[in-house]
Amino acid sequence: MPTKNQSASFVLVAAVLLANPLQGQQAAGGQVAAIADIPSLPHKLVDWPTPPTTAAGVPGAWNFIQVASVAVTPLGSVLVLHRGAHPVMEFESSGRLVRSWGDGMFSEGKVAAIPEAHWTNDKSHYSAVYGPAGCASCGAHSVRVDQQGNIWVIDAPGHVVYKMSPAWKEVMRLGTKGTSGTGRSTFNLPTDVAFAPNGDVYVTDGYGNARVVKYSRDGRYLLEWGKRGKGPGEFGLPHNVVIDRGGRVYVTDRDNQRIQVFDADGNFLTQWTGTGGVSGLAITKDQRIWTGGIVRDLEGRVLGRLSGPGVAGGHGVAVTDSGDVYIAQLSGVVQKFVKQ
Numbered sequence: 001m002p003t004k005n006q007s008a009s010f011v012l013v014a015a016v017l018l019a020n021p022l023q024g025q026q027a028a029g030g031q032v033a034a035i036a037d038i039p040s041l042p043h044k045l046v047d048w049p050t051p052p053t054t055a056a057g058v059p060g061a062w063n064f065i066q067v068a069s070v071a072v073t074p075l076g077s078v079l080v081l082h083r084g085a086h087p088v089m090e091f092e093s094s095g096r097l098v099r100s101w102g103d104g105m106f107s108e109g110k111v112a113a114i115p116e117a118h119w120t121n122d123k124s125h126y127s128a129v130y131g132p133a134g135c136a137s138c139g140a141h142s143v144r145v146d147q148q149g150n151i152w153v154i155d156a157p158g159h160v161v162y163k164m165s166p167a168w169k170e171v172m173r174l175g176t177k178g179t180s181g182t183g184r185s186t187f188n189l190p191t192d193v194a195f196a197p198n199g200d201v202y203v204t205d206g207y208g209n210a211r212v213v214k215y216s217r218d219g220r221y222l223l224e225w226g227k228r229g230k231g232p233g234e235f236g237l238p239h240n241v242v243i244d245r246g247g248r249v250y251v252t253d254r255d256n257q258r259i260q261v262f263d264a265d266g267n268f269l270t271q272w273t274g275t276g277g278v279s280g281l282a283i284t285k286d287q288r289i290w291t292g293g294i295v296r297d298l299e300g301r302v303l304g305r306l307s308g309p310g311v312a313g314g315h316g317v318a319v320t321d322s323g324d325v326y327i328a329q330l331s332g333v334v335q336k337f338v339k340q
Helices: none
Strands: 043-046 068-072 078-082 088-091 097-101 110-113 126-129 140-145 151-154 159-165 169-176 192-196 199-207 211-215 221-225 238-243 251-252 259-262 266-273 279-284 289-291 294-296 303-307 316-319 325-329 335-337
Touching: 068 335, 078 325, 088 316, 097 221, 110 238, 140 192, 169 303, 199 238, 221 289, 259 294
Parallel strands: 068 140, 068 316, 192 238
Antiparallel strands: 043 335, 068 078, 068 325, 078 088, 088 097, 110 126, 140 151, 151 159, 159 169, 192 199, 199 211, 211 221, 238 251, 251 259, 259 266, 279 289, 289 294, 294 303, 316 325, 325 335
8 A cells, every 4th residue: 555645645444543652751850750750640530521311311421432632611611522423522511511513524534654664754654544444523633722712623634724613613724625735725634723822823734744834813824844853843743732821832743752842933942852652732821731641841840640541642631720631532531630
């Protein structure tokens, strides 16, 4: 099968993409600390969301298919993005279902890893694949909420980023649906989106390309940076992105097992190595950064970790203002950790 082409035109049997396991964490002074040496945080894993009631009148189970991402709205509700029917589901923080959307929004292609025997240093290690995938809305990759409450969703194999109003009406689209590329109006398997304090928008164009693209709040192209590689400002896989209050941009370079930090114009500032293959990234109001189930300060120093099954390998993470943490798992569950 073709393995080096970065386009999304292949017709293949889909494979499940799993994040690399977390092997260690960067501590202050550049030393890699074992997970067991990181202090556990006072968070309790709880059952969430509330089980649905079946037609027989007894509790059932949510049929989440690969939970790819999770986000918290300004009103405190929780958006769960999964690769199944009704791919965007909104819950109260208590776990009660509010509503769902998204059927027909996401492409049925799926991102999968190219076999390692065919890897090259200058090409992506991922491809969009099509065919029997075992999921619906397979392209669903990330959901984020901006400062105004607008909801942004990423369709990776669709090569498009949607901006939706709080009422779920499309108000802007970045990329060209169904067309991959390297231009100002095209992506190749984008992964995430983040928002600067002034409203600028950053998109990690990560699986097919290896760049970060910056737009104005109204969608005007401003600049981009990055290429395939292991050096400063280069990426193996730019997977998630967040921006702090000062405008610094933090990108999980998952395949290179590091987090890179840039200024607002893409100039390399520093990197946090030894993070393992982290996927999920979230920033809190008090300027702490969650890298999967690990929380850090803005210098990358580890402050603590969640204790629970699989939290290190979460595909997405979100945090409430009160400190509760949600982890999206490709295994089909959402973990909620309540701050004690």
